[in-house]
Each structure stands twice: as C-alpha cells, then as structure tokens.
Amino acid sequence: MILVTGATGRVGYRLMEKLADAGADATAMVRVEARGADLPGTPRYVVASFDEPPPTEVLRGFDRVFLLSPAHEEQAALETVFIDALVEAGHRPHIVKVAADGFRDPGCEVRFMRSHWQVAVHLDALDLPVTYLAPSLYMENLLAAADTIREEGTIAAPAGQGRAGFVAARDVAAVAARVLTTPGHDGAIYVVTGPEALGYADIAARISAVFARQVDYEDQPPERALELMATSGMARWEAEGNLELFEWIRQGGAQGVTGTVREVTGASPLPLQDWLSNARASFTGWKSEPPSPPVFS
Numbered sequence: 001m002i003l004v005t006g007a008t009g010r011v012g013y014r015l016m017e018k019l020a021d022a023g024a025d026a027t028a029m030v031r032v033e034a035r036g037a038d039l040p041g042t043p044r045y046v047v048a049s050f051d052e053p054p055p056t057e058v059l060r061g062f063d064r065v066f067l068l069s070p071a072h073e074e075q076a077a078l079e080t081v082f083i084d085a086l087v088e089a090g091h092r093p094h095i096v097k098v099a100a101d102g103f104r105d106p107g108c109e110v111r112f113m114r115s116h117w118q119v120a121v122h123l124d125a126l127d128l129p130v131t132y133l134a135p136s137l138y139m140e141n142l143l144a145a146a147d148t149i150r151e152e153g154t155i156a157a158p159a160g161q162g163r164a165g166f167v168a169a170r171d172v173a174a175v176a177a178r179v180l181t182t183p184g185h186d187g188a189i190y191v192v193t194g195p196e197a198l199g200y201a202d203i204a205a206r207i208s209a210v211f212a213r214q215v216d217y218e219d220q221p222p223e224r225a226l227e228l229m230a231t232s233g234m235a236r237w238e239a240e241g242n243l244e245l246f247e248w249i250r251q252g253g254a255q256g257v258t259g260t261v262r263e264v265t266g267a268s269p270l271p272l273q274d275w276l277s278n279a280r281a282s283f284t285g286w287k288s289e290p291p292s293p294p295v296f297s
Contacts (some may be wrong), residue, residue, distance in 0.1 A: 001025045001026070001027065001061055001062050001063060001064070001065065002024060002025065002026040002027070002062065002063075002065070002180050002181075003026075003027050003029060003030045003046075003054075003064070003065045003066065003093075004016060004018065004019070004026055004027070004028050004029065004066045005029045005050070005065070005066060005067055005068055005069065005082070006066070006067075006068030006069060006098075007028035007029060007030060007039060007045070008028075008030060008035050008038075008039070009063070009068065009070075010138070010140050010169040011068060011098065011172050011173050011176070012066070012068055012173075013039070013040070013170045014169055014170050014173035014174075015066065015173040015176050015177055016028060016039050016040045016041070016043060017041075017101070017173070018173055018174060018176075018177035019043075019177055019180070019181070020040045020041030020042075021043075022177060022181055024177075024180070024181050026043055026044075026174075026297045027043065027044040027046060027062070028043050028044070028045040028046075028217045029045070029046055029048050029049075029054065029169050030045050030047060030048075031047070031048075031049050032047070032048075033045075033047050038123050041056045046058055050069055050078035050079060050081060050082045051078055051081055051082075053081070053085035053086075054085075056085075056088065056089045056090075056146060057083060059078075059086055059089035060090065060091055061091045062093050063091075063093050063094065064094045064096065064180050065086065065093045065094070065095050065096070066096050066098075066176060066180060066224070067079060067083075067095050067096065067098065068097075068098040068187055069099045071112050071115070071238065071239045071241070072148055072238075073186075073235070073238075075115045075119075076116075076118040076119050079119045080118075080119060080122050081118070083095070083122060083123065083126070083128075084140050086128075087126060087128070088269065092128055092129060093128075093129075094129040094130070094186065094283065095123065095128055095129070095130045095131070096130075096131045096133065096176060096179050096180055096185075097116075097119065097120070097123065097130055097132050097133070098118035098129070098132075098133045098135070098172075098176070099113075099117075099119075099120065099132050099134045100112055100113050100116055100134055100135060101135060101136045101165070101191050101192075101193070101254060101256070102134070102248065102254070102256075103116035103117050103120065103132075103134055104117065104120070104132075104134075104189065105193060105206040105253070108248060108253060109155075109244060110241065110244040110245050110248050111237070111240075111241040111244060111246075112241050112244075112245060116134075120132065129186045129187075130186075130187070131178060131179050131185045131187070131188050131189075131190070132188070132189040132190065133172060133175060133179070133190050133192055134161045134189060134190065134192065134194070135167050135172045135191075135192040136145075136164055136167050136171055136191070136192065136193040136194070136254055136256075137164040137165075137166050137167070137195070137249075137254065138165060138166070138167060138168070138172075139166045139167065139168045139169070139255075139270075139272060139275045142155075142165075142166075143279065143282055145157075146282045146283050149207060149215055149223070149283055150283060150284065153213065153214055153215050153216060154216055154217075154218050155200060155203060155204050155207065155215060155217055155218070156217075156218040156219075156220040156225075157200050157217075157218075157219075157220055157225070157246060158220045158221065158224075158225045158243065158246045158247075158250075159199070159200050159219070159246050159249045159250055160219055160223075160249075160250035161199055161201070161250075161253065161254075162199060162246075162249035162250040162251065162252060162254065163197035163198055163199045163202070163252075163254065163255040164197060164198065164247070164249055164254035164255065164256045165193030165194050165196070165197050165198075165254065165255070165256060165258070166193075166194045166198055166203075166272060166291065167192055167194040167261075167269060168194065168269065168270040168275050170270065171192065171194070171261045171265075171269045171270055172192050173258060174261065174264075174265045174267065175190060175192050175261060175264045175265060178264050178265050178296065179264065180227075190258075190260045190264065191256065191258045191260060192258070192260050192261060193256065193257050193258050193260070193261075194257075194261075194269045194270065194271070194272065195257070195267070195268065195269045195270075195271055196257060196271075196272075197254075197255045197256070197257050198272060199217075200217045203215040203217070203272065204216055204217040206272050206273050206276060207276060207283070208275055209240040210273050210274065210276040210280075211280070211283060211284060212277070222243050222246070222247075225242070225243065225246070226239055226240070226243055230241060281296040
C-alpha cells in the first residue's frame with residue numbers, strides 16, 4: 001500500500017490521478033479532511049501532518065511512502081520527524097523522496113537544496129530503502145509571472161543568461177507513479193527535467209510565439225527582485241533562497257537535461273510550448289491570485 005504526502009499539491013494531486021488510473025492501492029495524507037474528499041478517484045485518506053504523523057498502527061500498513069513537503073525553513077526538521085515516525089512504527093517502507101536537482105552537489109549553496117541534503121543524510125544513516133526524484137525547476141513556477149506577462153509584456157527574473165531544464169509537474173508525477181508501482185528503483189537518484197534547457201529569453205520567445213504577442217525578458221537586478229518578493233509578502237527566508245537559486249541558475253548549475261522521463265515512463269516530457277498552450281487561461285485571462293510557495297513541490 002502507498003502513502004502519498006503532499007497529495008493536494010501540484011505534483012501530489014497529479015500523482016493521485018496517475019495512481020488512480022493504475023488501480024494502485026494509495027492513501028493520501030491531508031491536513032484538512034475536506035481536502036481528502038476532493039482528490040482524484042475514490043482514494044482513502046488520513047488526516048495528519050509531518051509534525052503530527054499518523055498513528056503507528058496506521059503507518060505500519062504502508063510499504064511505500066511518497067515524501068514531498070513544501071520548501072520551508074523547517075522542511076528538513078519536519079521531514080525528519082515524519083521519517084522517524086515511520087521507523088518507530090517498526091518496519092522499513094520504501095521511501096520515494098522528492099528533492100531538487102542539485103541536492104547532492106556539494107558545491108550547491110542554495111538553501112532549498114541543502115534542506116533536501118540534510119534529509120538525505122538522515123535517510124542514509126537509517127539505511128532505509130529510498131529513491132530520490134530531483135526535479136529541475138517546474139514550468140508551473142512561470143505562473144507567478146503571468147500577470148506581468150499579460151499586463152506589461154515582460155518576464156523578469158535575476159537569472160542572467162542561465163538556463164534550466166524546466167519540467168512539467170505532470171511529468172514528475174508520472175515518474176513518481178512508475179517508481180511507486182514497479183520494482184527496480186531502490187537506491188536510484190532520478191534527475192527529472194524537461195526536453196531542453198531554456199533561458200528566460202528563450203521562455204519569453206516561446207510565450208511570444210504561443211500567444212502571438214511580444215514578450216521580452218528583463219534581467220532583473222537581485223536587489224530589485226528581493227524588494228519585490230518582500231513587497232509581495234514572501235517570507236525573507238524564502239526570498240533569499242530564491243536569490244540563491246537564481247544565482248545558481250546564472251552560474252550554469254541548472255542547465256543539465258536528462259532522459260529520465262522517457263526512460264522511466266516510456267513517454268516524452270512535455271515541451272514548454274505545449275505546457276503554455278495548456279495554461280493559456282492563466283496567461284491571457286483575468287488577473288490571477290498570487291501563487292503559493294514552494295519552488296520545488
């Protein structure tokens with residue numbers, strides 16, 4: 001039986017769809033009972049959280065656990081509490097942990113990646129069976145720029161000429177579904193990317209082509225980016241982490257592209273232009289609500 005944490009997020013929800021389609025025996029962990037009723041299919045769910053895990057007798061029923069939590073200052077501590085609860089339940093489930101591309105790179109100083117690295121160190125010490133999914137930046141992150149793209153014809157980011165292998169959340173979910181339902185993945189680290197590495201100037205050009213209007217890229221000064229993130233109400237820890245992330249992109253840390261999606265699922269990853277077409281309403285409709293964090297979930 002599979003336990004899915006983060007089941008209501010952009011990856012977790014799509015994972016629940018994939019598992020329902022596959023007829024897999026899955027249970028979602030939700031903080032609020034009403035959210036469990038809105039999940040795809042007719043899933044079971046348990047009301048719990050990372051700092052208040054399900055009871056021991058419930059945890060013993062799962063042999064596979066999908067571990068995904070928001071990027072947050074306490075992320076490593078909360079995931080560690082949850083992992084310890086699994087161990088204390090008296091068995092050794094296979095954990096499929098969502099991290100981020102770069103989390104195993106000793107030279108990466110991005111705090112989001114360091115949080116995942118801390119969790120990986122804990123998992124290594126416990127010698128639990130684990131598979132890591134390390135996605136590149138999500139295409140869905142671009143939704144944060146939808147209003148500026150629509151109203152000003154500009155996408156701004158402090159990314160310089162750096163590139164990233166932007167990946168659709170649906171493709172990360174598809175990889176996760178295969179890993180959770182087929183053997184042979186124990187100990188693997190799957191870096192999950194889209195089909196190509198794109199700079200923000202490339203993204204602006206794709207947006208221009210898909211929506212038939214000129215959109216330009218503004219290489220935003222980091223100080224200005226930090227000011228705007230603070231004005232939007234973003235926590236300082238997350239805003240400073242985003243600047244670290246963009247500096248990592250500027251330095252070429254995110255430019256790798258892998259064949260993981262095709263190798264694991266047998267299907268090609270979604271190109272950006274197709275993702276944009278699917279998200280047309282967000283970029284051409286009424287002003288959107290501010291997107292919620294995190295960067296990597």
